[in-house]
Amino acid sequence: MYCGGAAIVFILSIFMEQTTARLFRSSLGKKYVMAVSGVILLLFVIGHLIGNLQIFAHPDLINSYAHFLQNMGPGLWAVRLILLTAVVAHIWAAVELTLENRRARPEDYREKDTIQASYASRTMRISGFIVLAFILFHLAHFTLQVVNPQYQELYTQLEDGTVVHDVHSMMVSGFQNIWISGFYLIAIGLLSVHLRHGFASMFQSIGLRNRKIAGPLEKTSLGLSILYFAGNAAIPVAILAGFVS
Amino acid sequence: MNLKLRVWRQKDRNAPGKLVEYEAGDIDPEMSFLEMLDVVNERLIGAGDEPIAFDHDCREGICGTCSATINGIPHGPERATTVCQLHMRHFKDGDILTIEPFRAKPFPVIRDLMVDRSAFDRIIESGGFVSVRTGSAPEANTLPIPKDAAETAMDAAACIGCGACVAACKNASAMLFVAAKSSQLNTLPQGKPEKDRRVLNMVAAMDEAGFGNCTNQYECSAVCPKTISEDFIAQLNREYLVASVKQSFAGK
Ligand code: FES
Numbered sequence: 361m362y363c364g365g366a367a368i369v370f371i372l373s374i375f376m377e378q379t380t381a382r383l384f385r386s387s388l389g390k391k392y393v394m395a396v397s398g399v400i401l402l403l404f405v406i407g408h409l410i411g412n413l414q415i416f417a418h419p420d421l422i423n424s425y426a427h428f429l430q431n432m433g434p435g436l437w438a439v440r441l442i443l444l445t446a447v448v449a450h451i452w453a454a455v456e457l458t459l460e461n462r463r464a465r466p467e468d469y470r471e472k473d474t475i476q477a478s479y480a481s482r483t484m485r486i487s488g489f490i491v492l493a494f495i496l497f498h499l500a501h502f503t504l505q506v507v508n509p510q511y512q513e514l515y516t517q518l519e520d521g522t523v524v525h526d527v528h529s530m531m532v533s534g535f536q537n538i539w540i541s542g543f544y545l546i547a548i549g550l551l552s553v554h555l556r557h558g559f560a561s562m563f564q565s566i567g568l569r570n571r572k573i574a575g576p577l578e579k580t581s582l583g584l585s586i587l588y589f590a591g592n593a594a595i596p597v598a599i600l601a602g603f604v605s
Numbered sequence: 606m607n608l609k610l611r612v613w614r615q616k617d618r619n620a621p622g623k624l625v626e627y628e629a630g631d632i633d634p635e636m637s638f639l640e641m642l643d644v645v646n647e648r649l650i651g652a653g654d655e656p657i658a659f660d661h662d663c664r665e666g667i668c669g670t671c672s673a674t675i676n677g678i679p680h681g682p683e684r685a686t687t688v689c690q691l692h693m694r695h696f697k698d699g700d701i702l703t704i705e706p707f708r709a710k711p712f713p714v715i716r717d718l719m720v721d722r723s724a725f726d727r728i729i730e731s732g733g734f735v736s737v738r739t740g741s742a743p744e745a746n747t748l749p750i751p752k753d754a755a756e757t758a759m760d761a762a763a764c765i766g767c768g769a770c771v772a773a774c775k776n777a778s779a780m781l782f783v784a785a786k787s788s789q790l791n792t793l794p795q796g797k798p799e800k801d802r803r804v805l806n807m808v809a810a811m812d813e814a815g816f817g818n819c820t821n822q823y824e825c826s827a828v829c830p831k832t833i834s835e836d837f838i839a840q841l842n843r844e845y846l847v848a849s850v851k852q853s854f855a856g857k
Contacts, residue, residue: 387778387818388808388845457818461776464710464817470613470624471703473677475684477775477822484820561821567843570836 390453395565397450409591419528427524480557487550494547541596552589606632606698613705618713634694658717666690669765674705679769687830707772711814724814731810732803761789763831770825776817781825784837801848
């Protein structure tokens with residue numbers, strides 16, 4: 361089965377060679393890479409948020425959900441691989457595009473003004489950079505659990521008797537730390553701002569936008585980023601306020 | 606009215622430039638911006654100084670030759686207006702105006718406010734030809750053109766190639782220009798046969814010239830004296846994607 365898959369990929373890659381070369385070399389190609397990797401990451405963060413919101417239910421719910429994810433085996437690694445590829449592609453395209461953009465205007469204006477460029481669109485680089493730093497910390501904190509190694513010792517028993525990792529307690533204890541919650545809130549805020557421009561921008565980059573849909577698209581983008589922020593902020597705020605314990 | 610100007614002076618492509626201050630006293634508010642510069646230049650010449658070099662031709666907003674960035678906005682504060690059509694009445698007595706060239710690596714400064722925009726010509730050239738029948742005029746209705754396609758093509762064709770889009774873009778991207786120039790042909794049946802090749806070649810020429818990349822802020826469209834829509838950029842993005850994939854599977 362794997363051989364068959366590899367053969368198909370190989371044949372496709374021959375056909376797609378030119379396309380891929382163009383994808384990774386041309387300015388527009390890099391924008392497609394940016395948009396497609398952005399869609400993947402957006403879908404992930406939304407799914408991730410929905411999963412996390414289970415913290416507001418009985419602890420068993422999120423603990424069994426986490427148990428299910430951790431035991432997906434190859435499926436889990438497939439998802440991780442896709443996400444890692446998307447992150448690398450997104451960063452690679454961002455770096456390439458930024459360097460090209462810098463080169464395109466070696467002598468800057470002494471005075472520069474903008475007419476309508478949004479705040480979000482002007483701060484993509486810095487918001488992206490801080491979000492990346494946050495993701496690394498977040499992985500070390502909750503996934504690898506190297507920041508607080510005692511998290512590895514947290515276990516609980518589900519109703520059916522299975523012993524699972526106590527993710528619920530881990531989240532609660534993690535967010536009870538005001539500094540961690542603070543950093544988390546800042547990063548989530550910046551990611552929401554990043555999405556505010558990124559979401560609407562993806563459509564333009566792959567050519568699926570025009571002025572007729574621009575209004576609804578911008579509103580959806582704004583609504584999405586507000587909801588995303590509210591959903592994520594609710595977790596540490598509820599924990600800090602003692603609603604979830 | 607009396608104004609203070611801070612004008613970019615640069616001897617040639619390689620010389621370092623700097624902002625130099627000039628008093629522009631006793632300016633008639635009914636003058637155009639370029640006429641104001643003419644007056645300043647007359648005085649400079651009278652005083653034995655070098656006049657400020659700036660580009661201009663038609664002075665009626667149709668040729669795209671004039672170019673200057675005023676207080677950080679290409680073609681100045683009025684929307685849908687070239688700098689030759691910008692009038693001094695839009696400024697206030699006592700204003701300080703910073704006047705710089707259109708800045709981008711592919712637009713090297715020739716002198717002061719004049720820049721070399723031949724990179725645009727190379728992009729147009731790379732777009733190639735349109736297959737039209739020469740000789741006697743064909744029967745008018747042999748080639749039906751939908752009304753909205755004709756309108757869209759005309760909207761794209763309104764581009765005067767001034768380069769304000771590049772100058773306004775924080776990345777010095779030429780996407781609005783390239784999109785307008787490719788869409789004006791791609792939208793019409795006459796331009797369809799060479800559509801894929803045109804799009805691929807024009808984007809390649811754009812990249813080759815060293816323009817930056819679009820980050821979808823649409824400052825280009827906001828500053829465009831002909832208000833070319835960013836919809837054409839989306840069209841170019843779409844057509845380039847389709848053309849790239851199609852070309853990979855083409856017989857030769
Ligand atoms: S001089 Fe022709 S458009 Fe301004």
